[in-house]
Amino acid sequence: MEPQIDDSQLIKRYCAGEEKALELLINRHNQRLSSFIYSKVNDREITEDIFQDTFIKVIKTFKRGAYNEEGKFLPWVMRIAHNLIIDHFRRNSRMPMLDGSQSFNIFSVLGDDKLNIEKQLIKNQIYSDLNLLIQELPVDQKEVLVMRMYQDMSFKEIAENTGVSINTALGRMRYALINLRKLIEQNDIVLTN
Amino acid sequence: MEKIYTNDQSHCKLIKSKRETVAFLLNYSKSLKIIQAKDLQFESNMN
Structure with missing residues (x-):
């Protein structure tokens, strides 16, 4: 069994150009991060979106050389995800998404107000x-x-x-x-x- | 004993993001280049 390489080593390797290190990093924290997001948003598709946006921010930070090694990787990623979850709820409170999947059907109250x-x-x-x-x-x-x-x-x-x-x-x-x-x-x- | 825990545990499900999402991120990472110009950094995405 391959010995576990710690996150900071993987980040150094990735910043040095080893793309495989990112894959290991994502897969290592996939379940924990996805479950965390899902526990807040309770929607599989939104979880995927926020997970993706979180890692896009992570990748950009690494590539820009702006990652600060002071803190640990996972708490930092969780913080990014947490902020994106808050953004998601803020956006939704301004523009609530309604669908017809539950007992309430939006199309029963929406209509074209023009006369036929x-x-x-x-x-x-x-x-x-x-x-x-x-x-x-x-x-x-x-x-x-x-x-x-x-x-x-x-x-x-x-x-x-x-x-x-x-x-x-x-x-x-x-x-x-x-x-x-x-x-x-x-x-x-x-x-x- | 008093029952103090909720029955609804749907929010505590262990899930993983899809392979497609991970693949997208890896491809995104490969395509993203940061170009430094003096004090400015530009993102360039070359697909």
Whole structure:
């Protein structure tokens, strides 16, 4: 059986250009590091990602000659992994990942808020019918209704523009709506989408 | 005796990262070159 070479020796060999030393180092700490990450994130794929990112940082540090031999290798790697786990949770708290694997299905609440072509046609038809009905109203009522609903004017502005009191404008609006309902009922019109 | 330990031990599973991940790291290591230029270091990845 080959005697165990300690981590610092492997790191020296790797920094001297022996790629095989890195393989030994990764394989030696694979289970411990992966299990540590998995214990925090509880997801196999995320564990793989964080493990990979951890060793990318390790490789870069070695290649840059920035590795400090003061501490031991494993606690240092665990610290890198720990920081990456924190980054992962921070990122996820900003952008939570939802999938349909559990009882909650994201697609049951997500939807395209645009109307489909059929509903859009119905909506256009309703607006067109309503426009015809409004034309049937007495002029003073029609004027108030158009200003309020289509021009988004306040009753104060309507009163000023039509030269009547606010109460009169309110009353005309009320009668306009009553008369519209009557027209709809009399003509058996169904206005729904 | 009072039961004080949780039954859920799924978080304490011993696992290993996949061979593919290790292979990727070894290839990454081979392809990564650090180029020193005065006080600056540049990463160069030659696949």
